[in-house]
Amino acid sequence: MSATATMVERPPPRARGWPRRRIAGYALVCLWILFGIGIVSYLFLAWNPEFFAKYAPAYLRGLGVTLSLVSISMVLGAILSVPVAYGRMSKNRILSGLAYCYVYFFRGTPLLVQTYLVYYGLGSFRVELQSVGLWDFFKDAFNCGVFAFALNTAAYQAEILRGAIESVPRGQWEGAASLGLHKLQTLRKIILPQALIVALRPYGNELILMVKASAIVAIITVYDLMGNAKLAFANSFDIQAYIWVALVYLVMVEILRHGVEWIERRITVHLKR
Amino acid sequence: MPAQSIWTLLSWGPEGWLDDIAYGALITIALALATLPIGLTIGFFIALAKQSEEPSLRLAANIYTTVFRGLPELVTLFLFFFGMPILLQHLVRYFRPDTTIDVNSFVAGMIVLALIFSSYASEVFLSAFRAIPKGQYEGGYAIGLSNWLTMRKVIVPQLLRIAFPGLENCWLSLLKDTSLVSVVGLAETLRNASIAARVTKHAFLFFGVASLVFLALAVLSSFATSAILRSLGRREAQR
Numbered sequence: 001m002s003a004t005a006t007m008v009e010r011p012p013p014r015a016r017g018w019p020r021r022r023i024a025g026y027a028l029v030c031l032w033i034l035f036g037i038g039i040v041s042y043l044f045l046a047w048n049p050e051f052f053a054k055y056a057p058a059y060l061r062g063l064g065v066t067l068s069l070v071s072i073s074m075v076l077g078a079i080l081s082v083p084v085a086y087g088r089m090s091k092n093r094i095l096s097g098l099a100y101c102y103v104y105f106f107r108g109t110p111l112l113v114q115t116y117l118v119y120y121g122l123g124s125f126r127v128e129l130q131s132v133g134l135w136d137f138f139k140d141a142f143n144c145g146v147f148a149f150a151l152n153t154a155a156y157q158a159e160i161l162r163g164a165i166e167s168v169p170r171g172q173w174e175g176a177a178s179l180g181l182h183k184l185q186t187l188r189k190i191i192l193p194q195a196l197i198v199a200l201r202p203y204g205n206e207l208i209l210m211v212k213a214s215a216i217v218a219i220i221t222v223y224d225l226m227g228n229a230k231l232a233f234a235n236s237f238d239i240q241a242y243i244w245v246a247l248v249y250l251v252m253v254e255i256l257r258h259g260v261e262w263i264e265r266r267i268t269v270h271l272k273r
Numbered sequence: 274m275p276a277q278s279i280w281t282l283l284s285w286g287p288e289g290w291l292d293d294i295a296y297g298a299l300i301t302i303a304l305a306l307a308t309l310p311i312g313l314t315i316g317f318f319i320a321l322a323k324q325s326e327e328p329s330l331r332l333a334a335n336i337y338t339t340v341f342r343g344l345p346e347l348v349t350l351f352l353f354f355f356g357m358p359i360l361l362q363h364l365v366r367y368f369r370p371d372t373t374i375d376v377n378s379f380v381a382g383m384i385v386l387a388l389i390f391s392s393y394a395s396e397v398f399l400s401a402f403r404a405i406p407k408g409q410y411e412g413g414y415a416i417g418l419s420n421w422l423t424m425r426k427v428i429v430p431q432l433l434r435i436a437f438p439g440l441e442n443c444w445l446s447l448l449k450d451t452s453l454v455s456v457v458g459l460a461e462t463l464r465n466a467s468i469a470a471r472v473t474k475h476a477f478l479f480f481g482v483a484s485l486v487f488l489a490l491a492v493l494s495s496f497a498t499s500a501i502l503r504s505l506g507r508r509e510a511q512r
Contacts, residue, residue, distance in 0.1 A: 025322070025329030032336050108445075108491040109484040110452035113463055117484060120470060121477035215345035219456055226347060233351075239359055242352045246344055253343040 039243065046240050055232045055241070062228035063248065065142070069217060069224060070210050073146050077153035084158035089165070099158070106155035112216050114152055119144040119220045145217040149210065156206050164199035165191060197267060204260030208253055215249070225249070282473055283482070290469040290479065297465035298486050304382055304451045304461065309444065311387040316394030323395065324402050334395070341392035346453055349389065354381045354457045382454035390447050397439030401432045434505050441498045448490055462486050 087099030106114065122129065122138050129135040137143050168191050176186035218227035229245035232238070285291045322334035341349065358374045365372055405428060413423030455464035466483035470476040 019327075021325055021327045021330055025325070025327045025331075025333060028322075028333035029329045032333055105484075105488065109487045110449040110463070112452045112455075113480060113484045113487060116463070116467065117477065117480040120467070121480045124475060124477040212343075212345040215347040216453070218347070226345070229348075230351075233355065239352075239356045242348065242355065246348050246352055249345055249348055250340065250343045254339070257343075 043240060043243065046238070048238070048240075051232075051236060051238060051240070055228065058223075058228040058232070059225065059244065059248070062223055062225040065222065066211070066214050066224040066226075069142065069145055069149065069222070070207070070214050073149035073153055074207060074210060076146070076150035077157050080150060080154035081157035081161055084154055085161040085165070088158060088162050103155045103158060106152050107159075111148070111152050111213050112219070115145060115148040115216060115220055118148040141217070141220050141222045145214075145220060145222050149214070149217075153206060153210055156209075157203070160199050160202040160206065161195075163202070164195035167198045168194045197271075200264055200267070201260065204256065204264075207260075208256050211252060211256065212249070279475075279478060282469075282475060282478065290465075290473070293465045293469060294462060294479075294482060294486065297460060297462040298490070300379075300459065300461040301448075301451050301486075302490070304379065304386070304454065304459070305444075305448050308383050308386040308390060308447060308451075311383070312390030312394055312443075312447070313440075315387060315391035317398055319391060319395035320398030320402060323399050338392040338395055341388045346385070346389055346450055347456065350382070350385045350453055350457060353385050354378070357381070378454060378457045378459040381457065382451070382459055386447060386450055386454070389450065390443055393446070394440060394443045397436050397443060398432065400439070401436035402428075404435050405431055437498075437502060437505065441494075444494060444498075445491060448494065449487065452487070 084099050084102060087095045088103065090096050090099075118138070119141060122144070126135060129138060138147070172190055172194070173186060176190045181189065214224060215226040217224055218230050221227070223231065225245055225248060229241045232241035281288050283289055283291050285295075319334045319337060322330040323338075325331060344352075354376055357376050361374045362372075365374065409427055409431070410423060413427040418426065451461060452463045455461055455467070458464070462483050466479040470479040473479070
């Protein structure tokens with residue numbers, strides 16, 4: 001026992017003195033510190049109580065709009081992703097071809113183009129939409145944003161779901177079948193609990209990507225967080241409008257990222273050795 | 274205004290808009306191709322810093338990726354596009370008091386896309402670095418290659434092959450992100466399509482065409498990448 005303990009490789013000793021890479025590293029860290037001090041001191045010097053009183057409530061409202069946009073479209077996308085993932089995995093040529101085209105289109109084109117296609121493009125079909133009574137829905141920019149985002153995230157989530165389900169070994173299906181469970185029971189009791197552990201991290205990444213992507217609804221006149229920042233900048237020509245919004249997004253993304261990591265650590269406790 | 278048919282709208286020339294959209298597509302490709310080498314270089318060095326033994330280098334590189342992966346692309350673009358002229362103006366004012374500075378939207382887009390691309394590419398490079406066994410470095414040193422030569426002759430050829438699929442994904446998202454630069458006024462595919470849509474009132478048609486252009490670019494690049502991958506594989510087999 002003691003013999004093996006002495007065999008364990010020790011980490012190499014830290015280099016002494018000032019090798020070139022340490023100088024480079026300290027210089028870069030100093031650069032970041034200077035950059036941070038620069039931003040903080042700018043925000044401090046440019047502190048404008050009027051600006052803050054005027055726009056802080058708008059930013060808070062915008063944050064609410066952003067969060068509701070992201071959560072609604074994530075949930076709708078999750079619901080829509082189930083049939084798409086089913087189509088992708090089906091043996092029926094037509095069904096899987098259709099699902100493949102759907103996923104390819106929404107992953108192959110920019111979200112901005114899709115949003116324009118919904119918000120401006122559906123305006124071309126105003127008469128038809130009015131006749132089926134859907135025009136009131138698509139008149140509103142927020143609804144158009146949710147619609148485009150849900151379709152887009154459904155394509156990504158379908159791929160996540162498919163990858164996760166296919167990552168579960170076939171033997172699990174066969175074992176369940178030999179116990180006499182039918183397909184749906186197998187999926188619910190055996191496959192999904194294993195698949196969701198695999199899927200957690202990609203789902204978290206997708207959520208973060210959606211929060212970041214939601215900034216583009218500001219371009220189609222939705223007053224989300226970014227939309228309010230644009231408005232504040234247009235009114236005041238004060239660059240701190242964008243600096244504040246950048247800080248809010250950064251904090252939001254970091255919270256989500258660490259939250260997902262924490263959940264992942266919690267639910268994989270039984271897999272650790 | 275006489276009702277124009279779809280085919281005249283999509284024709285090449287003064288009546289139609291196809292030439293404008295094709296020109297926009299060229300700008301899109303040029304922007305993505307101009308960003309690629311810068312982004313790859315920065316991403317490679319960031320990955321190198323992240324796997325260094327020096328904690329300060331790792332810290333600096335981690336701050337970089339946290340910031341540029343955490344900020345929405347649009348916010349980074351606006352910060353840069355509107356913030357950079359103000360900053361430069363403050364600096365230049367000490368030397369020449371009455372100059373105004375405008376940032377070219379192509380250059381601004383290129384820099385911002387390179388920052389974003391490099392922070393994603395650095396993660397790909399980092400995981401490729403971790404996939405290369407330590408023995409490869411040791412072997413390189415053992416036959417008397419210098420640090421730099423080991424990197425160039427031994428590590429990088431393997432690194433590129435391992436990192437290639439991940440870099441392909443980064444490239445596809447770069448291609449899609451170029452559409453964001455239309456917002457600050459670069460006349461690329463989406464911008465030209467939306468001008469056409471506003472003038473002709475055929476919004477669905479022109480945004481549909483724009484989305485087909487992006488799809489075609491994605492298909493084209495998947496052909497190109499599979500060709501590159503095949504040639505990489507062939508060179509491997511020859512050895």
